[in-house]
Amino acid sequence: xxxIALLVLPVLTGLLCLVTRSPRTWERxxxxxxxxxxxxxxALGADVLAHGPVTALAGFLRADALSALVIGxxxxxxxxxxxxxxxxxxxxxxxxxxxxxxxxxYYVLTPLxxxxxxxxxxxxxxxxxxxxxEGTTLASVLLVTFYNQKTSFEAGWxxxxxxxVGISLALFGTVLTYYSAVGVLGADxxxxxxxxxxxxxxxxxxxxxxxxxxxxxxxxxxxKAGLAPMHTWKPDAYAEAPVxxxxxxxxxxxxxxxxxxxxxxxxxxxxxxHDFPGQLLAGFGLASILVAAPFVLAQRNFRRLLAYSSxxxxxxxxxxxxxxxxxGALGAMLHMCFHAVxxxxxxxxxxxxxxxxxxxxFWKIRGVIRTLPWTAGLFLLATLAVTGTPPFSLFQSEFTxxxxxxxxxxxxxxLLFLAGVVTIFAGFLxxxxxxxxxxxRAGAPARAAECPWKLxxxxxxxxVVVILGVWLPGPLYQLIQQTTRIIGGAS
Amino acid sequence: xxTALSSDxxxxxxxxxxxxxxxxxxxxxVQRMLLTSIRLFALQSLFLAGIAGVVAFFHGAxxxxxxxxxxxxxxxxxxPWLLDRxxxxxxxxxxxxxxxxxxxxxxxxxxxTLLGYIVARPFTSLERLGxxxxxxxxxxxxxxxxxxxxxxxxxxxxxxxxxxENGVMLAAVALTTYGMPxxxxxxxxxxxxxGVMILGILVYRIRETFASMDTSKLSQLKG
Numbered sequence: 001x002x003x004i005a006l007l008v009l010p011v012l013t014g015l016l017c018l019v020t021r022s023p024r025t026w027e028r029x030x031x032x033x034x035x036x037x038x039x040x041x042x043a044l045g046a047d048v049l050a051h052g053p054v055t056a057l058a059g060f061l062r063a064d065a066l067s068a069l070v071i072g073x074x075x076x077x078x079x080x081x082x083x084x085x086x087x088x089x090x091x092x093x094x095x096x097x098x099x100x101x102x103x104x105x106y107y108v109l110t111p112l113x114x115x116x117x118x119x120x121x122x123x124x125x126x127x128x129x130x131x132x133x134e135g136t137t138l139a140s141v142l143l144v145t146f147y148n149q150k151t152s153f154e155a156g157w158x159x160x161x162x163x164x165v166g167i168s169l170a171l172f173g174t175v176l177t178y179y180s181a182v183g184v185l186g187a188d189x190x191x192x193x194x195x196x197x198x199x200x201x202x203x204x205x206x207x208x209x210x211x212x213x214x215x216x217x218x219x220x221x222x223x224k225a226g227l228a229p230m231h232t233w234k235p236d237a238y239a240e241a242p243v244x245x246x247x248x249x250x251x252x253x254x255x256x257x258x259x260x261x262x263x264x265x266x267x268x269x270x271x272x273x274h275d276f277p278g279q280l281l282a283g284f285g286l287a288s289i290l291v292a293a294p295f296v297l298a299q300r301n302f303r304r305l306l307a308y309s310s311x312x313x314x315x316x317x318x319x320x321x322x323x324x325x326x327x328g329a330l331g332a333m334l335h336m337c338f339h340a341v342x343x344x345x346x347x348x349x350x351x352x353x354x355x356x357x358x359x360x361x362f363w364k365i366r367g368v369i370r371t372l373p374w375t376a377g378l379f380l381l382a383t384l385a386v387t388g389t390p391p392f393s394l395f396q397s398e399f400t401x402x403x404x405x406x407x408x409x410x411x412x413x414x415l416l417f418l419a420g421v422v423t424i425f426a427g428f429l430x431x432x433x434x435x436x437x438x439x440x441r442a443g444a445p446a447r448a449a450e451c452p453w454k455l456x457x458x459x460x461x462x463x464v465v466v467i468l469g470v471w472l473p474g475p476l477y478q479l480i481q482q483t484t485r486i487i488g489g490a491s
Numbered sequence: 492x493x494t495a496l497s498s499d500x501x502x503x504x505x506x507x508x509x510x511x512x513x514x515x516x517x518x519x520x521v522q523r524m525l526l527t528s529i530r531l532f533a534l535q536s537l538f539l540a541g542i543a544g545v546v547a548f549f550h551g552a553x554x555x556x557x558x559x560x561x562x563x564x565x566x567x568x569x570x571p572w573l574l575d576r577x578x579x580x581x582x583x584x585x586x587x588x589x590x591x592x593x594x595x596x597x598x599x600x601x602x603x604t605l606l607g608y609i610v611a612r613p614f615t616s617l618e619r620l621g622x623x624x625x626x627x628x629x630x631x632x633x634x635x636x637x638x639x640x641x642x643x644x645x646x647x648x649x650x651x652x653x654x655x656e657n658g659v660m661l662a663a664v665a666l667t668t669y670g671m672p673x674x675x676x677x678x679x680x681x682x683x684x685x686g687v688m689i690l691g692i693l694v695y696r697i698r699e700t701f702a703s704m705d706t707s708k709l710s711q712l713k714g
Contacts, residue, residue: 060674127675134682138689145693153697154709157645160693164652164686165636171679172632172659179666193672208613236712295714304714 003056010115017107026107034082041075062124065482070121073340077252080457085244087453113139120256124194137163143245155236162233170220176213180206202270214268225257225314228291239303243351250310251343278324285319289420296427303360320401329487331401338393342385345461349379367440376436383432387425393468501549509627512538521593536566554673561680589641603633624665631658645694
């Protein structure tokens with residue numbers, strides 16, 4: 001039941017927003033549905049922990065620990081984004097930057113986007129998972145072009161074209177996986193594409209087909225996750241989309257794309273052993289970290305900076321998975337969770353600064369702490385958290401990933417990993433201290449009261465970030481442990 | 492009818508239709524008129540529907556007939572009609588000069604087709620129908636990507652994307668004997684339809700905002 005509700009409720013909300021007229025109603029409907037989704041996701045996590053995988057609709061939907069984890073964090077991100085969005089768009093409306101008709105587009109498409117996004121981890125059928133992944137692009141592209149500027153259309157065009165090209169490769173990979181399974185299964189057109197069926201027999205797949213399939217799937221879902229060199233859509237889309245959408249893409253959808261990679265990695269490792277998929281994953285992961293580093297150092301626009309940080313973090317997750325072993329899987333999963341709770345804070349603070357100063361460029365802004373003290377304080381906190389400074393939780397996951405590399409005897413990989421992460425840390429620190437500390441420029445906007453909606457969303461995220469830094473709740477850790485067993489090949 | 496004979500006829504027919512799809516793709520690469528390009532895409536989709544029809548008929552796989560109908564309605568009739576209308580409304584007849592001229596494009600696509608055959612070679616030992624078809628499918632995907640990079644008009648890029656999709660669907664129907672589960676086929680169909688409509692909206696807005704459909708004008712965002 002809860003599985004169906006997770007999918008149906010957001011779609012219904014989107015339709016309701018389509019037929020209602022007042023912005024207040026849209027806000028309330030969105031807040032309500034994302035609140036309910038968060039509760040449902042929480043219940044699902046507890047359910048999976050207590051009773052194992054949950055299925056619905058005769059096995060069409062299936063949630064194991066890995067799905068529950070992705071759903072839980074997606075629901076969390078969606079909820080805080082909904083709270084932030086209220087304040088953010090009221091500001092835009094007051095400033096005359098958008099019309100109520102545009103606002104409706106946001107409140108209709110966002111629940112649809114989240115609903116399709118939740119189908120990715122819920123679908124047992126790998127083909128349906130692909131359909132959902134492509135659906136997220138379609139549901140979000142008109143959100144990326146939200147502001148109807150020249151640059152928004154450019155970003156939207158790149159987003160949908162690069163995304164569709166990538167995802168068509170993933171479809172080819174999915175077809176080949178199915179093909180390599182048909183030889184074992186016979187022509188079972190009912191369940192032959194179900195992951196839970198495939199994982200049992202993956203050892204007998206045709207290895208030649210599976211090898212090609214894994215490359216294609218990694219390229220495809222890697223495009224959606226923003227791995228280098230398929231990352232070029234990301235800075236444009238993140239910088240042009242409204243902040244709540246960018247946060248949802250950067251902290252929520254990235255996990256769904258990574259989820260697709262993990263599912264196929266399990267199949268590939270069972271069929272081909274660890275070496276081939278592991279080296280590919282580690283290669284793409286490290287490339288993403290290293291490609292992101294110089295762009296972080298030389299970045300002039302803080303919205304685009306966040307995209308490069310997201311490319312780095314996608315790289316870390318994939319690299320950790322590629323280093324392999326229990327440690328690698330643990331590092332990847334921890335990183336996925338911790339990144340999802342930390343990243344929204346970065347987006348929200350960046351959004352506040354951009355709205356208040358009216359520009360996303362570093363060189364035009366100094367001393368945010370004098371004008372928006374709360375935002376600046378949280379921005380610095382988020383900077384430390386997102387770059388993996390102890391005691392924040394991303395330090396633990398990055399450290400686990402590094403240990404996995406060393407445990408697998410990949411000294412060079414560990415070195416490159418460390419070099420990339422440290423460079424990005426330095427780049428962030430320089431940019432963010434300059435932006436937030438010091439004296440404001442002459443003619444900068446005066447000190448203003450902070451919007452309570454935005455502040456609520458930000459402090460909620462900040463509280464979770466700080467708490468997770470020192471204490472990982474037992475049930476959450478058990479869930480993560482279960483996912484590492486799934487990645488290890490236990491179905 | 493003898494089953495061995497009928498399956499022989501089936502694979503011959505499929506190989507023929509797949510080869511025709513590739514021929515259409517090559518014509519598309521050297522076609523400058525937008526309306527003709529759209530018709531060529533419709534023709535290619537018709538051949539794809541034919542392949543699905545052959546598979547459905549010779550294997551008695553009922554649900555593949557649904558794929559035939561969806562392909563006919565969606566890719567042979569509806570999408571070409573939609574794109575056709577859009578091109579007429581925008582009053583643009585021709586693609587501007589492509590990045591690589593046509594003779595060179597033809598050579599490159601020949602190379603890509605060869606690459607398709609090389610990649611597909613390890614699979615030819617497998618006793619399943621459509622061994623050549625995988626090579627053609629890979630060639631369609633690769634030349635589709637080339638077409639996308641080589642052209643500047645947004646509409647042509649959408650067409651290129653659709654031919655890539657045709658290639659993948661060819662692989663799906665020819666490789667797996669019975670095609671994919673129906674729910675997946677329906678989902679993909681829906682995605683393609685919605686995708687092209689959204690791309691259509693974007694093309695329209697880009698043309699309104701930039702007074703042009705050249706994607707080379709989309710170059711403000713950097714770094």
